[in-house]
Amino acid sequence: MTRRPCFALLAAVPLLASVGSTPAAAQAPSWQQIQKPALKPFTIAKPARVVLPNGMVLFLMEDRELPLIGAYALVRGGSRLEPAEKAGLGDVFGEVWRTGGTARRTGDELDDFLEARAAKVETGGSLTSMSSSLSCLKGDFDDVLAAFVEVLREPAFATDKIDLAKNQLNTGIARRNDDPMGIAEREARKLAYGAASAYARQIEYATVAAITRDDLLAWHRKYVHPNRIVMGVVGDFDARTMEARLRQAFGAWPRGPAAADPQPTWQAAKPGYYLVEKEGVNQANIRMVHLGIRRDNPDFFALEVMNEVFGGGFSSRLFTNVRSKKGLAYGVWGGVGVDYDYPGYFQVAMGTKSETTAAGIDALFEEVKAIVEQPASAEELQKAKESILNSFVFRFDSKAKVLNQQVTYEFFRYPPDFLERYRREIETVTAADVARVARKYVRKDDLAVLVVGKAADFDKPLATYGPVTKIDITIPPAPGTK
Numbered sequence: 001m002t003r004r005p006c007f008a009l010l011a012a013v014p015l016l017a018s019v020g021s022t023p024a025a026a027q028a029p030s031w032q033q034i035q036k037p038a039l040k041p042f043t044i045a046k047p048a049r050v051v052l053p054n055g056m057v058l059f060l061m062e063d064r065e066l067p068l069i070g071a072y073a074l075v076r077g078g079s080r081l082e083p084a085e086k087a088g089l090g091d092v093f094g095e096v097w098r099t100g101g102t103a104r105r106t107g108d109e110l111d112d113f114l115e116a117r118a119a120k121v122e123t124g125g126s127l128t129s130m131s132s133s134l135s136c137l138k139g140d141f142d143d144v145l146a147a148f149v150e151v152l153r154e155p156a157f158a159t160d161k162i163d164l165a166k167n168q169l170n171t172g173i174a175r176r177n178d179d180p181m182g183i184a185e186r187e188a189r190k191l192a193y194g195a196a197s198a199y200a201r202q203i204e205y206a207t208v209a210a211i212t213r214d215d216l217l218a219w220h221r222k223y224v225h226p227n228r229i230v231m232g233v234v235g236d237f238d239a240r241t242m243e244a245r246l247r248q249a250f251g252a253w254p255r256g257p258a259a260a261d262p263q264p265t266w267q268a269a270k271p272g273y274y275l276v277e278k279e280g281v282n283q284a285n286i287r288m289v290h291l292g293i294r295r296d297n298p299d300f301f302a303l304e305v306m307n308e309v310f311g312g313g314f315s316s317r318l319f320t321n322v323r324s325k326k327g328l329a330y331g332v333w334g335g336v337g338v339d340y341d342y343p344g345y346f347q348v349a350m351g352t353k354s355e356t357t358a359a360g361i362d363a364l365f366e367e368v369k370a371i372v373e374q375p376a377s378a379e380e381l382q383k384a385k386e387s388i389l390n391s392f393v394f395r396f397d398s399k400a401k402v403l404n405q406q407v408t409y410e411f412f413r414y415p416p417d418f419l420e421r422y423r424r425e426i427e428t429v430t431a432a433d434v435a436r437v438a439r440k441y442v443r444k445d446d447l448a449v450l451v452v453g454k455a456a457d458f459d460k461p462l463a464t465y466g467p468v469t470k471i472d473i474t475i476p477p478a479p480g481t482k
Helices: 007-018 089-099 107-115 138-153 159-175 180-193 205-209 213-223 239-250 300-311 317-325 354-373 378-395 399-411 418-428 431-441
Strands: 048-051 057-062 068-076 120-125 129-137 229-235 272-277 283-291 332-335 345-353 448-453 468-470
Touching (some): 048 239, 057 239, 068 138, 089 107, 089 129, 107 120, 138 239, 180 272, 229 239, 300 378, 300 431, 345 354, 354 431, 354 448, 378 418
Parallel strands (some): 057 229, 272 468
Antiparallel strands (some): 068 229
């Protein structure tokens, strides 16, 4: 096939060069010398905050762009509170809370009701919370809100839907060792928090089998109360009118008991080397982990910048040195992890050919050492801060995103101005701050190093680095089977 030149593009070049009256001598000789204007002030719209007498917290954000309304409620709970012998209870609850119907209609009837209105009511669960959400046309809001309240307060937990949810969990268990990267993420989390910790607990056939409908009912009675809920609403409405609607819908719901939630603990694995032997793969997945910090740590903002320098993007040290210069990985990343009310964990991660496993470990160790001993240069600091600040506006470029963040801060009891502080604090981070937090929070001697791969194909034995602990990922059989 004959290739034709792109005449349109060729013709545009001289045209673009001649546009404007600025003489060529006034143009920057290099893109690196182009003067960038200062970032414009970024004003974040604030939702109205309302606290009902029963303790339920509401955030109302008007957005008249489309005739739609969305809402979601976060409930203090989450799978970290489930008993170890019933691991998976939070997942089943989050699924059947909606699919299992209510005291007034079945889950299938709810499906028909919502589909006729192009609306949704969904539920789910996570490590730290349970959630329920709705979305609908403005004109259908009252009807959909009524269904939302039914699901929230009067779930039926139909047994056939419980069985279906448990079967889905069992399918996930059966397939959990298919993906080497998934294995690496799962086992790295266990090393960071300890396999027995609620933050790394693993669902098994036996724990799923132990879950009953009575467990779901008891979970709902214990945790789903208005004083444990933060709810956000965004869309085409008047805030005062919406407040009145929600007061009518939730105001008579009595406050629940002041439950003292248990505080999950963790115990990180000992530093050292850990191997998951995985046959039939030609790549090794490497993880290096130790505990990180909470988001309310005063060093959070400096760590955001350090993480960007270290492993946050295409210009980071990990990407530049390990991927681009040494060609050891397609994807490599790392940094000190943070969470809202429990510590995240530091992680350095990469996938590399089996034949370059040791070379990859050496390269990662080199970068871990360097971020501590070789502080960020002025250029690295500038690039990192610009990357964070320039992307900040896109993280909150809709009222729904802002609402989500405000609800999250309220849920985890963070100050309401945390979002406004973010940009200001990032701007003030210095190279000295980055060097200080790197020395404090990147601890090479505390690392648990995990490799998932075929050891026979490694360029040198993992034992070269020290004693190796082998991790058995065999899936325990279901109760009653051999």
